[in-house]
Amino acid sequence: MLTQADNDYLCRVGPGTPMGNLLRRFWMPAIISTELPEPDCAPVRLRLLSEDLVAWRNTDGSVGIMQNACPHRGASMFFGRNEENGLRCVYHGWKFDNEGQCVDMPNEPAESNFKHKIKATAYPTEEAGGVVWVYMGPIASRPVLPRPEWTLVPAAQRVVTKYRQENNWVQGIEGGIDSSHVSFLHSMVAQHKPNYTGGQLAGVGSSLFSADKAPEFRVATTDFGLMIGARRRVAEEQDYWRVTPFSLPFYTVIPNLPEGDPHFSGHGWVPIDDEHCWLLTYSWHPSRPMSDFGEQPGHPAHWAPMQPGTRIPRACAENDYEIDREMQRSMNYTGIANVSIQDRAIQETMGPIYNRTKEHLGSADTAIIMMRRLLMKLARELEAGAEPYAAQHGEVLTVRSAGYIAPAGISFVEHSEPLMRVSMK
Amino acid sequence: MLTQADNDYLCRVGPGTPMGNLLRRFWMPAIISTELPEPDCAPVRLRLLSEDLVAWRNTDGSVGIMQNACPHRGASMFFGRNEENGLRCVYHGWKFDNEGQCVDMPNEPAESNFKHKIKATAYPTEEAGGVVWVYMGPIASRPVLPRPEWTLVPAAQRVVTKYRQENNWVQGIEGGIDSSHVSFLHSMVAQHKPNYTGGQLAGVGSSLFSADKAPEFRVATTDFGLMIGARRRVAEEQDYWRVTPFSLPFYTVIPNLPEGDPHFSGHGWVPIDDEHCWLLTYSWHPSRPMSDFGEQPGHPAHWAPMQPGTRIPRACAENDYEIDREMQRSMNYTGIANVSIQDRAIQETMGPIYNRTKEHLGSADTAIIMMRRLLMKLARELEAGAEPYAAQHGEVLTVRSAGYIAPAGISFVEHSEPLMRVSMK
């Protein structure tokens, strides 16, 4: 439970907010690179941390991101002409470069030096992993771009997609680091029935997730954020550990099954504003192409059907996420077809900004409690003048998840670290 | 006319408001029973007095109503699994019974006693008259369920429907107890022309309603609310009395014609929140089945065409209630086809919360003035600690309307009481 003041402190990220200042210390995924498919193509609108922006790809291939309002008289730069390494406002022809500098002002006398005085808000960008990254913080604090593993592998070994969620980013993270919900929200009814009817069928049809629905949690604070271990007893003296990294400021990687093909998937919840976020989903294989991955029914996170021409899923609040009550009775736990939409349904219906003054957290929510504390601690430290370590040392953010079966009694941190730190491989 | 402060006092019913506290002392119609057609069927969302709730029918047939947000982490309980006499949140499987008690918490260790500490806001329900009733007040003040006559007759002698209005509940009541408007809003043009052109056609085609358009009002305060008499002179020394009960906290019964089949119809305006209400319409016959009633064109209140899949009429503000100006010129007074939609058009276009600081009330508005005073008086008394009599003595709410022709000079209260009090029959 949080006070209303702490809830606001944690969730609100507009210009000038402490948490907004913290997030602005990190490079953030702005758009998918293919949204700007070629030099001098049409600009795109974006909104990040409550700032209205426009992105365009220059003649030289670089990407500019600036305020979506001409500094002259406020016309939308989205309608601008993208030409010769700059974006030109269609109202009076003022043209801006990547740095927001006005480089042409054809409606003022040539002898005027007015254009040199005009600089729009613009942010540095870089491209990696098929994503355009943006740094919206003070230039003096600008770090090198961190490279999570999915940005380091060849393009063929990676799939990156995004869709829009109608809720605050923090409750997205809370869903992502909540290892306990997979035994329910994403489960099949058949596997659950045993537990509900007293255990006489225990083990029949169960998976590693559902065999023990009340995992024990261990959470360790690390340089990249949190290392979150969920331990399920699967056999005598044998534990199944799912270890999720919470990687600053808003990333996770889903733990793998111990066996099977070792590819990874994870999420980032990128704040559009206080009541909306992008769900970025990345999947990668460290060593082999994922050519068929995008079509595998086993990984539905990437392709819930979208509303035409948008990045908004067709299954949404207005249609109750296309819930099918018969499916809910007989097949899966929710009656909602897609794992990714199941998460979306929960996270959105908690409210635009989840009210944490009324919740009741249990032992399964340990990671959530620690994630909130960590973010608020870092924001308070930044208010006091201390830059966040992980932002300045982005190399620590290159982490995987882990999933393994181990004898009872191990130290999960020592056991997990070599699996998670890519640099140690 | 009211001050803005009094208008707010009268209209606003959210948690903690004085008028909201008064309404919470009364059992209220929550949903139509058929919205939950069978045990363990899909739950339904509802919103009452600005509280977001979910209702479900248990395995044993009883109905639970609880907050539509899991006390754990706020997930919508609407998506919940309705199973074995409880509603289970799909996020982590927490299950709640009718009283809001958490009865299963499968994601926490079995030895944990955490579930015993978790109790959601839930409200007692009862079913009567094909309606699920809910009591949202303090348990210490919980009265027995009052039984208006339409809940006492066999199901075949009753029709109950509801639709949604986009306005505050109080202006609904004001329309319901306003006997004067029936001579205008619901009239036919042919019957009115005489009056407009000077009276030379008076009596031709007129009904008891239209013969005297300026009825005299007598209003008496009673134990159930108000007894509202509208007297129209219909012949020498002969009065047509229409007597409408305003039955606390938001009910009316439409007066009958003196002749004809003595069935009754009435309305309740159930606050969804300050700017929306349910219009509940109930019709009943004290002694015989109403098998064909639902299809009779003479009683259109129950079946204005709805927007598909909703309880919202197709004729609405966006389409100007499908007004037909040619119909308005030549046929009926409004050009709006349906009596119930005529009322809706007026009540909604007064504004979401009608601004009573600018009105000009006449003698025909006596009942309205007294209804407001009564509600505000009871709310103030409750603030001072006095429970409302009618809530604690619900048997007084079992009243009919009356409509009769009587000699001039009678006492309408004495004459009406035996007709209206079902207990005196």
Place this chain on the structure above:
Amino acid sequence: MLTQADNDYLCRVGPGTPMGNLLRRFWMPAIISTELPEPDCAPVRLRLLSEDLVAWRNTDGSVGIMQNACPHRGASMFFGRNEENGLRCVYHGWKFDNEGQCVDMPNEPAESNFKHKIKATAYPTEEAGGVVWVYMGPIASRPVLPRPEWTLVPAAQRVVTKYRQENNWVQGIEGGIDSSHVSFLHSMVAQHKPNYTGGQLAGVGSSLFSADKAPEFRVATTDFGLMIGARRRVAEEQDYWRVTPFSLPFYTVIPNLPEGDPHFSGHGWVPIDDEHCWLLTYSWHPSRPMSDFGEQPGHPAHWAPMQPGTRIPRACAENDYEIDREMQRSMNYTGIANVSIQDRAIQETMGPIYNRTKEHLGSADTAIIMMRRLLMKLARELEAGAEPYAAQHGEVLTVRSAGYIAPAGISFVEHSEPLMRVSMK
């Protein structure tokens, strides 16, 4: 740049605001006359200066405009019956005349004098130029109706249309008096290319607008508002002057080309409320019929395709004004097909109320700066008790634009005045 306080002072026009009080001193275009095509036709809703009104045409042909809420109990008068020189509320039959006086109150006893005490807010109207004009100010200050030239010519010599814009009226005026933007926003790409590539093709394909994109501005304050001269050097010692009148309180006339058919077109931005306005467009020929004008592709201001049954263009914010990026690359500057929609796109995307605290005005914005100062000065003078001269002397508002080629060094005011003042002709 304005402070936030000045921006509010300039833009907000609801009842009681200083700028609203200033506008209420002027007769304003309320509706197009054909919106009320014949006596006793259906009334129409309108909203002006944040007041909700209803207009109807009486049996005698005159137009009444009154509050769209019956003074009795607030029912919408839009649903009213328009009969025998008055508008009658359908709720209880109260009838009002042009002056808002209640003239019939059939639901109150005949002996009651209540109707004499009931007067709704109603405003004087006049018709001229195919438009219904309304005066919403204090009756003591009511001036005679001013007659811009387009209202003086025979109907066949005039075209008047209107559509709705989703923005504050002041940024509409700013676009209208901004002679500099025509060289960009409304230009063709072919004509611009020379300038962008260094001038080697200068003159090829250029027009008088595009030859000199940085006109010099001269602005003079006059009795009707502002005389705004934009001077473009078109040949040695030869200037092309475009002179736009800003005619109080919100009108412009577009400057003509020096050659060609001397008809005129202009605009008025009539405030619906602070965030919406009507764009009134009037075209007229002083001496000959404009029979084919309405269909000429050269004057598209009057007929952008509308959303069916509305006065809202189909090209709107939701569809990015139907921008065609290929058209923008190869044909015109914006990729937006229609000149009028080009203006709309800019003015609307500046925001509902353009934030003037962040702008950077150049020398090309001189007229805009002076227009704001003039309006604020007049509003402040009115606050101090001084009526605006132009409102009381409406004859000064009968002005044209001017467009001519003249030798360098002339006084544009002296040269323009005989061309602009119709009274001097």
